[in-house]
Amino acid sequence: MTTTPVIRTLQDIRQIEQTPLAARGLPASTYELIQRTAAAHPQAPALSFILQGSADEPAYRLNYMELLGKITQTANAFHRLGLRPGKAVSFLLPNLPQTHFTIWGGEAAGIVNAINPLLDAEHIAELISASDSELLVTLAPFPGTDLWDKVAALRGHLPQLKAVLCVDMANFLPEPQRSALKAQRGALPEGVLDFDEVIAACPADHLESGRVIQADEIASYFHTGGTTGTPKLAPHSHGNEVAMAYCMNLVTGFAPGDVTLCGLPLFHVNGVIVTGLTAFIGAAEVLLATPQGYRNGNLISNFWKIIERHRVSFFSGVPTIYAGLLQVPSEGHDLSSLKYALCGAAPMPVELIRQFEAKTGLTLIEGYGLTEGTCGSCANPPAGERRPGSIGLPMPYCEVSIKVLDEQGNYLRDAAVNEIGTLCIRGATVFKGYLQGSKNAGIWVDGGWFNTGDLGRVDGDGYIWLTGRSKDLIIRGGHNIDPQMIEEALHKHPAVALAAAVGKPDLKVGELPVVYVQLKPGQQASEDELLAHAAAHIHERAAVPKDAWIIEAIPLTAVGKTFKPALRFDAIARVYREQLADLPAVQQVEVRSDERCGQLAYIRLAAADAALEQLIGERLAGFAVGYRLEYAH
CATH class of the missing domain: 3.30.70 (Alpha-Beta Plaits)
Known part of the structure; x- marks a missing residue:
């Protein structure tokens, strides 16, 4: 792969794109990508892991040759268990080394399907079935986790599963705690395989399948559309993921010696691609910072100590993480290894950027992406001008355009400079449509551009600014909530005529769900009663509304649809009035x-x-x- 200029302006990106992506000599698959890095840097640190989030605990470490071996063993184990190209293995895991083995080994043998372990059991079963998974990798019973309980409740409803493999976190404990915990717990449940034992029996130096993976073959499924409501599965090809890692590393510039801390979950594209495959293409090291990542209080309280001890050069987070880290003193720690940090998944208040940079001296880069684009599409250039509040410039080979659409979502024309329109993306990193064909209506505009549902404008220098969301998703600390689930729950209340859920601004998590309610004529209900009803009928805790506001009439459009912009404006005004x-x-x-x-x-x-x-x-x-x-x- 030829060298490219450092990105400072849009002109640098255009210069890079003078060479077609197809001429860059990229590997055809994620497996080949890791193979190439292991061949070039076999002894370079590849993957490390800390279990508890303390500053002085020893890390589990693998170099690139060892990582490739584990991935190859995992692919061979899945192949022996019947996984074939076009079939899927689902995983329900926290952030562990075995999660990476499962992701890249699963892609080498078939398709890997990432599932959020925090979902309720019914939703998990739906995703396993929708992906046509025949294998499931999950966590063995372990104190403080309920994953196995969820899986045990599901097994009888998933007859298509040929095998369940369990990763035993007890193996990361020192003796005598390891043996004591295993003795106390007893043997694994009947019919369940021990992940580490199964892969250890497989060769590490070649794929037994003999598979030669093509770039257009599907590598993974990631669910999107929020953590509540009907999920949509976005298939990514090997070509999508390899191109994404390459394009992103033109921005991040990961290289041997860099350490990227992964605190975001590995069921999400940010954790898998930004602090995963992008690091691997650059031969950098990935530090998995505890199974829970940023949800581990120890990690947050010891964050700057861990940065110093492990010489971390990069991490990626969401606004809530940066707001939390502002409360952790960074003074007295050597943070000289840090180059910058990335913020995505939810809009970052400009004032929070200013406060964080002033306190830590760290450069914060805002970016933008979505699952349908494999991960990232835009970012402020680390070596160029950063414009706080902007999502930056398009990444190389990631086409971004603002389109003016009519009320039905049909293309009218490209937007002028600084004119607000719908943000659309196209290129080698963009998927070809959801797995469920019924979800694909209206997602493409103007000949192959994906309609993100976000509104924005492009300034005269090519920087992109988001101005709103035409999608109705509520983003709570980077956690997507589908308002339909909230509305459906409220509509079950006998006094409710109409319900509409939106996000209200919140200093800690960006947005919190609230619901507006119009009561049926002659009916009565208190706001407390409605909130209690919502809590009883919404199984995802993050989606339970914080307020239920009863109003005389839900605002409607001319065709009778709920007009949510008016409700969002009202929610903002209520919060500001309270302040x-x-x-x-x-x-x-x-x-x-x-x-x-x-x-x-x-x-x-x-x-x-x-x-x-x-x-x-x-x-x-x-x-x-x-x-x-x-x-x-």
């Missing part, structure tokens, strides 16, 4: 559409007052929606 409630000079808070920002809060004051204006700025600094002051006099 400013003790300031009597604030007369009114109203949220309106804005051509450049998408939405703005207009705050009316009795008169100009510099001290009051500063106080308002401090109160609202952490929110993503901007504001403008107006004066009565």
Whole structure:
């Protein structure tokens, strides 16, 4: 693969793209990608793992030759158990070395299907069935985890499963704790295979299948569309994933000696691709920071110590992680190994970026991507100008365009500079459609561009700015919530005529779900009663609304659809009014559409007052929606 210029401007990206991607000599598959790196850097550190998140615990480590061997053994084990190209192995695992063996070994033998372990059992079963999985890899019974209990409850409902393999976390414990825990727990459940024992019996130096993987063969399924509601499975080809790793590393510049900390889950494309395959293509090291990742309180409290001890050069997070890390003192720690950090998955308030960079001295890069684009599509250039609030420039070979669509979603024209339209993506990293054909209606516009459902604009220098979401997903700390599940639960209440769920701004997690309710004529219900009903009928805790607001009538469009922008504006205004409630000079808070920002809060004051204006700025600094002051006099 030929060398490329450092990306500072859009012109550098265009120069890189002068050479077609097909001429870059990329490997045909993810397995070949790891093979190439292992051949070039066999002794380089590839994968390390810490179990508890303490600063001084020893790490489990593999070099690239050892990692390739484990992946090859896993592929051979799956092949012996009947996995073939076109068939899937599902995994239900936290972040463990064996999770990486399963992902890349599964792709070498067939298709790997990533499942969020936090989902309820019914949703998990639906994903296993939808992916046509015949194998399942999950966690053996272990203190503090309930994964095996979920799987045990499901096994009778999944007759298509030929085998269940269990990863035993007890193997990471030192003696005598390891033997004591295994003795206390007893043997694995009947008919369940020990993952480590099964792969140890397989060769590590070749694929027994003899498979030669083509770039257009499906490598993985990732579910999208939120953690509630009917899931959509997005198939990624080997070519999609290899191209994504290559294009992303043109931005991140991972190289031997770099250490990327993975704290995001490996059922999500960010964890798998950014702090996974992209590191592998650059021969960098991936540090799996505990099975729970950022959900481990020890990891967060010891974060800067771990950065210093393991000489971490990069990590990726969501706004809630950065807000949490602001509360952990970084002073006195050697953070010189850190080059920068990436933020994606949810909009990052500009003030939070400013505070984090000022406190840590670390450069924070905002990016944008989605599962349908394999992972990333845009990022601010680390070596160029970063524009806080912007999602940056398109990554090389990742086509991004703003399209003006009509009310039915049909293409009208490309947007002008700074004109708001629908953000669409195209290129080697974009999937070819959801596995379930019924989900593909209306997703393509203007000859093969994927409609992301996000609204944005492109400025004169090519930087892209998101101005809103036409999709209705509520993003709680990077965690997608489908409002339909909330609405369906509320519609089961006998007094409810209409319910509409939206996100309200929140300083800690970006958005929290709330629901607006219109009662049936003559019916009564309190907001507390509605919240209790929602909690009883919504099985995903993150999706339970924080407020139920009863209003006279749900706003509707001319064709009778719920008009959610009006509700989002109202939710923002309610939150801002609450923040400013003790300031009597604030007369009114109203949220309106804005051509450049998408939405703005207009705050009316009795008169100009510099001290009051500063106080308002401090109160609202952490929110993503901007504001403008107006004066009565």
